[in-house]
Amino acid sequence: MSEKKGKHIAIYGKGGIGKSTTTSNISAVLAESGYRVIQVGCDPKSDSTTILRGGNDLPTVLDTLREQSKVKLEDISAVGFGGVLCIEAGGPVPGVGCAGRGINAAVELLQDLKVFEEYKPDFVLYDVLGDVVCGGFAVPIRDGIAERAFVVTSSDFMAVFAANNLFKAINKYAPSGGARLGGVIANSIQAPHSRPLIDDFARQAGVPVIGYVPRSMTVAQSELYGKTVIEALPGSEQADVYRNLAKYIDESHDSVIPKALNGPELKKWARSWGDRIFEAETGVVQNMESI
Amino acid sequence: MSLLKSRTPRAREKRIDTLNAWLGAAESTLHQFSGKEPEQRIRAFSQSAQDDLICALRLLGGVRNSVTIVHAPRGCAAASLWRHLQTGGGRWVVTNLDQRDTIMGADRKLRQAVTSAYRRYRPEVLFIVAGPVAAINNDDIQAVVDELRDELGVPIVPVFTSGFASRSAVSGYDIALHAIMKHLVGSGGEIARNEAVNLLSGAEGVADRLEAVRLLASLGIELNVLPDAAGVENFRQAAGARLSFSLDQDADNYLGIVLEEEYDVTAIEQPRPVGLRATGRWLLAAGEALGIESAARALHERESERVRRELGDFTLEGRRVYLALSPSTAFAVAELIEELGGELAGLSVSHLGRLQTAQLESLSSRHPALQIHVADGQPFEELNIVRRIAPDLYIGDGAHLGQLSRLGVPVVSLENSSLLGYEGALSVARRISAALKNRAFTEALAVAGTPYREGWLKRSPNWHIKKEVK
Numbered sequence: 001m002s003e004k005k006g007k008h009i010a011i012y013g014k015g016g017i018g019k020s021t022t023t024s025n026i027s028a029v030l031a032e033s034g035y036r037v038i039q040v041g042c043d044p045k046s047d048s049t050t051i052l053r054g055g056n057d058l059p060t061v062l063d064t065l066r067e068q069s070k071v072k073l074e075d076i077s078a079v080g081f082g083g084v085l086c087i088e089a090g091g092p093v094p095g096v097g098c099a100g101r102g103i104n105a106a107v108e109l110l111q112d113l114k115v116f117e118e119y120k121p122d123f124v125l126y127d128v129l130g131d132v133v134c135g136g137f138a139v140p141i142r143d144g145i146a147e148r149a150f151v152v153t154s155s156d157f158m159a160v161f162a163a164n165n166l167f168k169a170i171n172k173y174a175p176s177g178g179a180r181l182g183g184v185i186a187n188s189i190q191a192p193h194s195r196p197l198i199d200d201f202a203r204q205a206g207v208p209v210i211g212y213v214p215r216s217m218t219v220a221q222s223e224l225y226g227k228t229v230i231e232a233l234p235g236s237e238q239a240d241v242y243r244n245l246a247k248y249i250d251e252s253h254d255s256v257i258p259k260a261l262n263g264p265e266l267k268k269w270a271r272s273w274g275d276r277i278f279e280a281e282t283g284v285v286q287n288m289e290s291i
Numbered sequence: 292m293s294l295l296k297s298r299t300p301r302a303r304e305k306r307i308d309t310l311n312a313w314l315g316a317a318e319s320t321l322h323q324f325s326g327k328e329p330e331q332r333i334r335a336f337s338q339s340a341q342d343d344l345i346c347a348l349r350l351l352g353g354v355r356n357s358v359t360i361v362h363a364p365r366g367c368a369a370a371s372l373w374r375h376l377q378t379g380g381g382r383w384v385v386t387n388l389d390q391r392d393t394i395m396g397a398d399r400k401l402r403q404a405v406t407s408a409y410r411r412y413r414p415e416v417l418f419i420v421a422g423p424v425a426a427i428n429n430d431d432i433q434a435v436v437d438e439l440r441d442e443l444g445v446p447i448v449p450v451f452t453s454g455f456a457s458r459s460a461v462s463g464y465d466i467a468l469h470a471i472m473k474h475l476v477g478s479g480g481e482i483a484r485n486e487a488v489n490l491l492s493g494a495e496g497v498a499d500r501l502e503a504v505r506l507l508a509s510l511g512i513e514l515n516v517l518p519d520a521a522g523v524e525n526f527r528q529a530a531g532a533r534l535s536f537s538l539d540q541d542a543d544n545y546l547g548i549v550l551e552e553e554y555d556v557t558a559i560e561q562p563r564p565v566g567l568r569a570t571g572r573w574l575l576a577a578g579e580a581l582g583i584e585s586a587a588r589a590l591h592e593r594e595s596e597r598v599r600r601e602l603g604d605f606t607l608e609g610r611r612v613y614l615a616l617s618p619s620t621a622f623a624v625a626e627l628i629e630e631l632g633g634e635l636a637g638l639s640v641s642h643l644g645r646l647q648t649a650q651l652e653s654l655s656s657r658h659p660a661l662q663i664h665v666a667d668g669q670p671f672e673e674l675n676i677v678r679r680i681a682p683d684l685y686i687g688d689g690a691h692l693g694q695l696s697r698l699g700v701p702v703v704s705l706e707n708s709s710l711l712g713y714e715g716a717l718s719v720a721r722r723i724s725a726a727l728k729n730r731a732f733t734e735a736l737a738v739a740g741t742p743y744r745e746g747w748l749k750r751s752p753n754w755h756i757k758k759e760v761k
């Protein structure tokens with residue numbers, strides 16, 4: 001890998017959980033505060049940076065590599081809101097090839113093009129598809145590409161499960177120079193139990209929750225305009241939530257190696273929360289219960 | 292910025308614009324390198340060619356007291372066999388990855404292989420060479436290295452070849468050298484300076500290495516020879532040496548760069564010491580760098596006098612010679628052929644990058660129309676060219692001798708035979724003279740004809756070399 005330029009951060013989380021939305025809003029805030037930011041979508045869907053670019057077309061790195069042998073940075077990047085440099089790794093056409101290797105190749109190309117040396121970003125955010133499904137998708141947290149990873153989760157069990165898988169991967173790779181965990185971003189907070197559930201999960205793993213993003217109509221509304229909340233509704237409360245997240249990522253350098261729960265532990269933990277939610281819904285009152 | 296930070300060095304085609312497919316006059320070949328980047332060509336039909344794994348294994352097999360673990364399915368280990376059969380050097384094992392390993396990852400198998408290889412052979416260093424399967428499924432080699440290095444207390448060096456990431460097989464030399472320096476010497480630490488001069492010898496036969504050592508040692512130069520036949524200590528010592536002097540500016544180039552950029556050891560690159568003139572220049576460059584020019588000059592005069600005497604009236608006058616060799620060797624032998632009075636009929640080189648621009652320039656100014664063919668493997672192309680040119684002699688590295696002999700052209704193989712220095716010049720002259728005299732064998736072979744049909748041979752030799760349309 002080439003010399004680290006700027007802070008390289010990977011955002012993971014279950015599919016559809018809000019990674020791209022959250023990442024794009026964080027990029028927008030960082031850019032707004034005057035930082036040079038690159039956001040790299042590591043996802044064959046290549047929709048990571050859509051709301052930074054007003055929905056305009058951007059050829060992916062892999063599509064471009066397929067079409068031409070010499071690729072220049074201009075071919076594969078677009079300048080989005082606030083000057084964020086948007087790049088989509090892309091992937092093979094559905095049903096063939098290996099998407100993990102695609103991400104690998106895309107990141108290698110960026111290093112070859114000396115994007116980080118020449119563009120001199122303060123932040124590079126990698127928005128990485130799904131949970132860690134295999135060696136390929138772990139690329140950004142291996143080999144010292146990103147130094148910190150954050151995981152987006154809601155209080156849905158499957159999202160927590162995916163977060164726990166990421167913890168396992170970090171556990172495996174951090175000792176040999178892989179990324180460490182910066183913290184958990186709680187997204188789509190709505191139900192009363194959401195926040196305590198995520199808090200409890202994070203406590204078990206020994207990791208901080210760096211922010212709580214409420215489920216909000218402003219997100220949906222901004223998305224319909226093809227914009228981040230920061231751009232579409234800068235005065236909204238939701239915008240401030242993203243500003244605080246970005247501020248944390250900017251100012252804090254803390255990172256940990258999380259403790260991942262094993263299968264039975266996770267099941268037991270989930271069951272205990274099932275019981276608690278059931279009791280809350282049915283009105284069983286217990287002392288000291290905060291939900 | 293430290294060169295050694297990355298996992299692997301840049302592939303040759305990116306680092307020095309190495310071409311792998313080309314046919315054209317020397318002048319237009321040179322023109323390829325005059326602009327920013329040469330136009331890469333590809334083959335629409337290709338016969339066997341080497342890959343980075345093969346080159347890495349070849350180089351690592353020469354490291355003294357080492358074991359190489361080929362982390363790949365069993366077939367990939369065949370590449371190790373080659374060197375084994377050639378020189379008997381280098382112990383190796385293969386992890387024999389199977390179906391299950393490609394899905395689940397194979398760190399357990401790798402751990403086992405490293406541990407048992409270590410227990411059995413107690414080597415000074417273990418290399419783990421990644422094959423394509425490990426590269427594709429991102430097997431976590433580094434974790435195994437980190438864990439076992441401490442547990443076994445022995446250096447373990449991961450070598451991240453893939454078999455596909457670069458079109459130039461020689462990238463494998465660079466990858467292996469990068470890994471060795473990164474993991475055996477590292478960056479940033481305190482380096483103890485010493486008085487030795489590094490002799491970089493990465494792809495030489497034993498006779499050639501010994502000839503170079505003989506010459507430099509007779510000038511009183513204290514030598515540290517690497518990577519061939521070197522042990523762990525030689526690599527560490529290299530980082531503190533006075534300067535580096537290379538035998539092959541193609542194979543050893545990257546090691547010289549690392550030593551210079553990472554450890555401030557100046558690298559002196561001279562064309563290979565092949566033939567009297569080039570050997571003289573090579574010795575003088577060493578003499579100049581070390582302030583012993585007159586001794587070097589005296590040695591050169593003495594030795595070349597002896598060689599001239601022994602050569603007697605041997606001459607290649609009136610003989611047209613075709614060369615098919617690695618680029619630095621080909622350009623060097625070209626000079627030797629001319630020195631011996633012969634005429635160049637054409638050149639096939641396994642690859643061609645910016646390392647040879649100066650030599651290409653000089654060749655092109657002497658013979659602008661001389662045809663240069665770039666191909667790794669590809670016996671068909673080579674045979675087709677040689678058939679048209681009909682030279683009086685073919686000198687190659689051994690790979691295609693069988694097919695080429697069937698054209699009835701006398702052939703000389705330089706594989707595993709002495710080439711460098713004064714002894715090398717004599718040895719080559721003797722072999723050439725024998726090949727030119729003993730024609731019966733190739734003539735008998737020629738009766739069998741070539742393995743290709745007339746229709747194929749009618750096509751131009753560059754029929755399959757296409758511009759990449761993208």
Ligand SMILES: Nc1ncnc2c1ncn2[C@@H]1O[C@H](COP(=O)(O)OP(=O)(O)OP(=O)(O)O)[C@@H](O)[C@H]1O
Binds near residue numbers: 016187214219220
């Ligand atoms: N806090 C929120 N409030 C309301 N809607 C949200 C919130 N966060 C995300 N969404 C919505 O959820 C949907 C999925 O979000 P997004 O595309 O960011 O997820 P993702 O994790 O990137 O998905 P994928 O894994 O498919 O890439 C989007 O329509 C987005 O607008």
Ligand code: SF4
Binds near residue numbers: 136
């Ligand atoms: S190895 Fe991983 S990235 Fe590659 S195809 Fe399989 S699941 Fe996808």
Ligand SMILES: [Mg+2]
Binds near residue numbers: 047
């Ligand atoms: Mg997304």
